Amino acid sequence: MRLLTGNDLPTGDVVWWTGTGWSRHLEDAIDVGTAGEAILRAEEGARRVNVPYMIDATQTADGPRPAHIKDRIRALGPTMRPDLTLKPADPDAGSWVI
Amino acid sequence: MSDFALLRFRDDEPHDEPAVTLDAFIGQSNATAVRLESSDDARALLPQIAQLALIEVSFPGYRDGRGYSSARILREAGYTGELRAAGDVLVDQIPLMRRCGFDSFAPEAPIDIDVLRASLERYDTPYQKAADGAVPVWKLRHG
Amino acid sequence: MYKYDTYDQAIVDSRVDEFRDQVRRRLSGELTEDQFKPLRLMNGLYLQLHAYMLRVAIPYGTLDGRQMRMLGHIARKYDRGYGHFTTRQNLQFNWIKLDETPDILAELATVEMHAIQTSGNCIRNISSDQFAGAAADEVADPRPWAELIRQWSTFHPEFTYLPRKFKICVIAADEDRAAMRLHDIGIQLLVRDGELGAKIFVGGGMGRTPMISHEIKDFVTADDLMSYLEACLRVYNRYGRRDNIYKARIKILLHEIGADEYRRQVEEEFAAVKGLGLDPPRAELERITAFFGTPDFDTTPNAEIDRSDPDFAVWLDQNVKPHKQDGYAIVTISLKPVGGIPGDASADQIDLMADLAERYSFDELRVSHAQNIVLPHVRTRDLHDLWTALAAAGLAEANLDLISDIIACPGLDYCSLANARSIPLAQKIATRFGDLGRQRELGELKLKISGCINACGHHHAGHIGILGVDKKGTENYQLSLGGSGAEDVSLAKITGPGFSEDGVVDAIERVTDRYLEVREGGERFLDTYRRVGFETFKEAIYNPVLETNGGTK
Numbered sequence: 001m002r003l004l005t006g007n008d009l010p011t012g013d014v015v016w017w018t019g020t021g022w023s024r025h026l027e028d029a030i031d032v033g034t035a036g037e038a039i040l041r042a043e044e045g046a047r048r049v050n051v052p053y054m055i056d057a058t059q060t061a062d063g064p065r066p067a068h069i070k071d072r073i074r075a076l077g078p079t080m081r082p083d084l085t086l087k088p089a090d091p092d093a094g095s096w097v098i
Numbered sequence: 099m100s101d102f103a104l105l106r107f108r109d110d111e112p113h114d115e116p117a118v119t120l121d122a123f124i125g126q127s128n129a130t131a132v133r134l135e136s137s138d139d140a141r142a143l144l145p146q147i148a149q150l151a152l153i154e155v156s157f158p159g160y161r162d163g164r165g166y167s168s169a170r171i172l173r174e175a176g177y178t179g180e181l182r183a184a185g186d187v188l189v190d191q192i193p194l195m196r197r198c199g200f201d202s203f204a205p206e207a208p209i210d211i212d213v214l215r216a217s218l219e220r221y222d223t224p225y226q227k228a229a230d231g232a233v234p235v236w237k238l239r240h241g
Numbered sequence: 242m243y244k245y246d247t248y249d250q251a252i253v254d255s256r257v258d259e260f261r262d263q264v265r266r267r268l269s270g271e272l273t274e275d276q277f278k279p280l281r282l283m284n285g286l287y288l289q290l291h292a293y294m295l296r297v298a299i300p301y302g303t304l305d306g307r308q309m310r311m312l313g314h315i316a317r318k319y320d321r322g323y324g325h326f327t328t329r330q331n332l333q334f335n336w337i338k339l340d341e342t343p344d345i346l347a348e349l350a351t352v353e354m355h356a357i358q359t360s361g362n363c364i365r366n367i368s369s370d371q372f373a374g375a376a377a378d379e380v381a382d383p384r385p386w387a388e389l390i391r392q393w394s395t396f397h398p399e400f401t402y403l404p405r406k407f408k409i410c411v412i413a414a415d416e417d418r419a420a421m422r423l424h425d426i427g428i429q430l431l432v433r434d435g436e437l438g439a440k441i442f443v444g445g446g447m448g449r450t451p452m453i454s455h456e457i458k459d460f461v462t463a464d465d466l467m468s469y470l471e472a473c474l475r476v477y478n479r480y481g482r483r484d485n486i487y488k489a490r491i492k493i494l495l496h497e498i499g500a501d502e503y504r505r506q507v508e509e510e511f512a513a514v515k516g517l518g519l520d521p522p523r524a525e526l527e528r529i530t531a532f533f534g535t536p537d538f539d540t541t542p543n544a545e546i547d548r549s550d551p552d553f554a555v556w557l558d559q560n561v562k563p564h565k566q567d568g569y570a571i572v573t574i575s576l577k578p579v580g581g582i583p584g585d586a587s588a589d590q591i592d593l594m595a596d597l598a599e600r601y602s603f604d605e606l607r608v609s610h611a612q613n614i615v616l617p618h619v620r621t622r623d624l625h626d627l628w629t630a631l632a633a634a635g636l637a638e639a640n641l642d643l644i645s646d647i648i649a650c651p652g653l654d655y656c657s658l659a660n661a662r663s664i665p666l667a668q669k670i671a672t673r674f675g676d677l678g679r680q681r682e683l684g685e686l687k688l689k690i691s692g693c694i695n696a697c698g699h700h701h702a703g704h705i706g707i708l709g710v711d712k713k714g715t716e717n718y719q720l721s722l723g724g725s726g727a728e729d730v731s732l733a734k735i736t737g738p739g740f741s742e743d744g745v746v747d748a749i750e751r752v753t754d755r756y757l758e759v760r761e762g763g764e765r766f767l768d769t770y771r772r773v774g775f776e777t778f779k780e781a782i783y784n785p786v787l788e789t790n791g792g793t794k
Contacts, residue, residue, distance in 0.1 A: 010268060010340040012293035047270050051288065068714055070653060073662075074290050078654035080582065080665050084321060084336075161279065161362070163402025167478050170399055174517060190263065190280055197398035210271065216262065221255045223248055225392045226467075227519050228399065235248040235392070236521035239528065 001031035001059055003066070004039060005074075006052030014074055015049060022049055025086065026075040027063035062096075072097045105203040105214075106180075107196070113152040113180055133184075140168035144175050153177065154204070157185040166198045173199035173229035193217050199229035242303050242605060243388050243532045245353045252395065253350045256357060260284050261343035268340065283363060283401070285331075285356030286342055290657045295337040296359040297349060301369035301387040301411070302330030302608040304354075309595035309606055311352045316588040319345050324591065326576060326584045328648060328699055329408070330368050330608040331359055335655055357395060362403045364394035364474070368410045370418045371573075371609035374533060375617040377565035380432050383413035385530040386439065386466070389521070390428075393467050400474050404481035405489035407474070408446070411439075420610055420726035422454050423447055423702055425491045426473060431460070438462045443473060443503065444495035447696035451732045452492040455500035457507060465511075467520045472510035476503065535566075536603040536618050543568040543621050553628050555677065556639040561624065570621050572602070574614040574631060575638040575646060579675040583649040583667050584612030593634050601627050610699075610726075611648050611687075613641070643680040644688055644753070645671035648699055652692030652709060653716070659692035661709025661716035662742075666690055669746050674753075683753055685765045687725075702726035704767045705752065706733040707745060718745040722752070722778055723770045736779050748782050755781035 003026075004017035015022040016029035017039060023029070032039060036054045043049045056067040066072045077085030079094045087093040106112060117133040118126065120142060131152035134140060143150065153172060155165040169181055180202050183195050187205040192214060195203070203209070227234045245253070260280075267277040281287075285296040297312065304312075312332055316324050319341050320334040327333055337345065349355055359366055367387040374382045390409060394400070400407070410421045413430035421427035427442040438460045445454030461469045477491045480498075495503045548554040562571040574594060577583050586594070594614055598606045601623045602616035609615055619627060631637040640646045647670065650656065652663030667690055674680055689703030693710075700706035706721040717739040724733030740748050753766070755778055760769040770778065 007288060011338045012288060012291075014291060047268075051274055069716065070290070070657075070659070073653055074657075077291060078664075079662060080654060080668065160276075161402055162483060163362075163400070163404075164479055164483075166399045166402065167475050170475075171513075174514065188276060190276075191402075194396075194398040194401055213262070213266070213271075217259070220259055221396070222251055224398075225252065225395050226397055227517075234521075235252075236525045238248065239246070240522050240524045 001057050001064060002033060002036055002054050003029045003057045003064055004032045004036050004052060004054050005029070005071075006044075006049035009047060009050040016075075017043070017052075026066075029057075029064050031059070031064075065096075069097065103205075103208065105192075105205070105209060107201045108180055110180075112202075115152070117152060117154045134165075134168055136162045136164045138168070140171045141175075143172070147172070147175060147177050150177070150179055152180045152182065154182040154184050155200070157183055157187055160186040160188050160191055166194065169195070169198040169200050170229045189214050189217060193221070197224065197228040197230045197232065242305060242384075243300075243529060249392075250350075250353070253353070253355050253357075256284070256355060257343060257346045257350050260346060264339060264343055279361055279402075281339075282361035283358055284342070284346065285359035286337070286339070287360060288657070289335065290653075290655055290659075292335060293337040293339055293342070294655070295334045295342060295345065295356055296327070297332045297334070297354060297356050298359050298366050299330050299332060299354075299608050300391050301367055301373070301384050302371055302610075303369075303373075303384060304606055304608075305604045306595035306599040306606070308352045308354055309591055309598065311349060311354065313588040313591035313595065315345055315348065316591065323585055323587045325582075325651065326586065326608050326612045326614070328610050328612060328650070328697060329366050330371075330610060331366055332608070333651075335651075360406075361401075362405050362407075363401050364397065364403075364407045364409065366408075367391045367394070368408070368419055368424070368610060370412045370414065371607040371613075371615045372418055372562070372571055372617065373413070373607075374535075375564050375566075375569075375571045376414060376416075376418075377563065378416055379413040379430075381413050381430055381437055382530075382533045383411040383428075383430050385526060385533050386428065386430060386463075387411045388529045388532075389463075389466070389526055390470065393470070397474075399471075400478055403474075403478055404483045405486065405491075407477070407491070415728055417726070417728040417730070418609075420699065420702055420730075421445075422728075422730040423451070423699075423726055424454065426470070427454050433460050436462060439466060441469065441473070444492040444500065446490050446492040447699060447701045448490065449487050449694045449696075450493065450496075451696065451701035452496065453730050453732065454492075455495060455503075457500065457504050463523060463526050464520055465515065468514045468517070469507075469511055471514050471519055472507045475510050475514075476506045480506075538566045538569060538618070539620060540566075540568065546621055546624060550625070552632070552637075552639075553625055555681075556628055556637055557624065559639040559643065559681070560641045561619075564618065566618075568621055570619050570624060572616040572619045572624070572627065573609070573641045574616065574636050575640050576613050576636075577640060577646050577671065578635050578638045579640070579645050579671045580668050581635075581671075582664050583647050586614075590634055590636060593630065594636070597627060597630055611646065613646070639677060640680060642685045642687060644674045644683055644686040644705075645680055646687070647671060648687070648689040648703070650690065650692050650698035652690070652698075656692060658695055659709065660711040661692050661718065663690040663692040663698060663707075663709055666707065666709075666718065666742050666745065669742065670749060673746050673750065683756070683766065684763075685767070686753070687767075688749075689724075699726060700724070701732050702730075703733055704765075704770070705749060710739060712739065716742060718742065720745055720748055720752075720782065722775065723767065725767060729767075734775055736775075736782050738783075751781045751785055752778055
């Protein structure tokens with residue numbers, strides 16, 4: 001699957017395209033298929049996202065899993081500071097990244 | 099001659115002779131305006147600098163900073179004619195270009211004059227001497 | 242240390258105002274991201290893997306308690322309670338918001354701090370020796386020269402759009418504690434015929450193609466320094482490559498045209514600009530130098546240090562260095578607790594170090610390029626009290642220059658440029674070698690980890706260097722040996738095929754075991770490596786010998 005991601009311009013937060021808007025949470029991301037470019041241009045032009053781009057991912061039972069480790073770390077947070085990640089209470093969150 | 103708005107910080111009339119390339123200038127004896135590409139050597143103009151009323155320096159991309167050196171070299175050599183920055187010239191670079199001796203600007207895209215005015219007035223005293231005659235801080239400290 | 246006058250303060254305040262307006266124009270869309278990027282980089286603001294990252298300048302690594310406390314305040318108010326000290330003596334905050342950055346810069350400006358030119362293709366923070374003003378071997382304090390250069394380089398109109406970043410370092414001793422030879426311009430102060438001047442080296446750097454700088458000028462006086470540097474930078478600005486960002490540093494220019502030709506061009510340019518009045522008068526250097534005077538040292542005799550506490554004694558031996566003034570010492574606070582994150586400090590730790598500097602070190606701290614903090618002027622009779630306070634805060638790891646004193650870049654956990662994580666690897670290595678007795682047995686061993694070829698972890702200059710790479714989507718680590726960023730500068734050599742994260746920890750252990758087998762006398766690892774050669778270590782790494790009793794190494 002193809003996910004559309006970027007950063008929130010004023011805050012810098014990592015965001016994922018949900019189909020209707022932008023979420024901080026990877027689980028909300030949808031497969032944009034081949035429509036990604038058009039959405040990217042529209043959203044960037046309207047300044048609803050900064051530096052958007054697309055990544056590859058696979059659909060899993062727990063939600064989309066980015067293909068590249070960099071994108072998985074980006075989705076979660078620093079692997080050695082679980083308290084700074086998006087899932088501080090989940091002890092297995094880091095192992096999903098590797 | 100040009101489609102884009104020209105910003106000038108000079109009192110004289112804009113020079114209306116077309117600018118020739120550096121190669122053409124070196125070969126030709128009577129041109130009064132020349133255009134330097136970012137890779138051209140500004141010092142190649144020095145033997146004939148007295149006949150020039152306009153030197154246009156190209157900024158093909160605003161990240162290409164070679165034109166700043168070209169400008170200062172020409173001012174350091176005593177050139178007092180019009181020194182124009184042309185091309186990808188953005189409002190945030192114009193104050194730096196002024197400091198390097200540029201006194202006219204031919205940007206590809208429109209410049210917000212209010213932003214420019216605020217930018218040019220923002221810094222009172224620079225740290226270093228350049229080509230704009232501004233007195234550097236160390237001179238004010240020690241006279 | 243240097244204190245701003247009204248001119249310095251006005252410049253920093255104007256910069257805040259300028260950036261506030263640039264942010265406004267970015268948020269309104271008047272500036273595209275492409276147009277805004279160099280502007281925000283020149284105020285130290287990166288867009289990193291998780292968030293914006295702000296790199297605050299700590300000029301030549303020197304700051305006081307008030308400034309340190311401001312960093313702690315910013316960590317709490319605008320970030321997530323901690324900061325990261327870098328290999329260029331700066332501090333990074335990892336969770337910054339763009340729309341709050343102008344306010345952060347405004348707060349920094351109230352204590353004479355900024356984030357000016359800590360990124361971008363311009364002249365960066367001027368670095369220096371973390372022991373400046375305290376070490377006995379320096380000919381003079383290098384920092385007044387660094388301050389002079391800082392001011393000259395700030396918003397220099399000709400050198401704001403260079404082909405690439407530009408890093409300058411100033412030292413004043415033959416012992417190079419600041420990796421001076423691996424900078425774009427390295428400056429060593431020396432005295433000739435009674436006059437203080439500078440030797441200029443150009444063309445050092447790490448990154449994809451590490452190079453050691455060349456001596457370009459054997460002596461420049463203070464009167465000529467600025468115009469000489471103008472000439473050096475102008476030649477680079479005009480002729481440095483702009484077609485390929487991996488070939489755009491000045492080291493590549495020197496490599497391609499030759500050091501002699503570069504020198505010739507600089508001399509030509511220097512002759513052209515020397516008479517133009519670019520150089521400040523001597524009085525300006527003297528004015529700045531007066532801020533770096535000798536502290537009011539207490540010269541009453543000190544008692545012998547009480548070494549009866551064995552943990553204190555070990556820290557004393559490892560982290561405390563002699564001071565030029567009797568009765569004083571130079572203390573290094575390790576930010577490398579075994580198993581911790583190299584170079585990170587919590588806001589509470591930052592505040593504590595500020596307090597300790599005020600109480601014990603004439604209100605002065607330094608950041609070393611090894612990502613540790615130095616208290617430069619500590620009375621020996623205060624060392625035990627200082628150590629007790631540090632120990633209570635997890636800041637008393639006695640590992641200066643030992644294998645767990647690792648330099649590590651933030652790596653793939655934070656950095657969008659990275660190919661592999663560096664911090665978890667640093668934690669594993671430090672833990673494997675955690676026993677302090679074992680570390681001290683191994684002795685001085687500078688291990689440096691970079692998460693990508695940009696080499697922010699200085700791995701080329703590591704006695705043991707590690708480079709993280711992406712091997713078909715998996716993190717992989719290349720090991721290299723024999724680098725040094727000191728005056729015996731050398732570039733580390735890659736050993737061979739790379740390893741997994743656990744594999745490289747094992748490989749390092751085979752290296753250190755081999756070192757212990759073959760070392761002679763009091764040789765450091767680096768000395769043994771240079772004496773016995775690369776091959777014996779390569780063999781130890783890739784062809785480990787099986788123990789005859791059936792175990793394996």
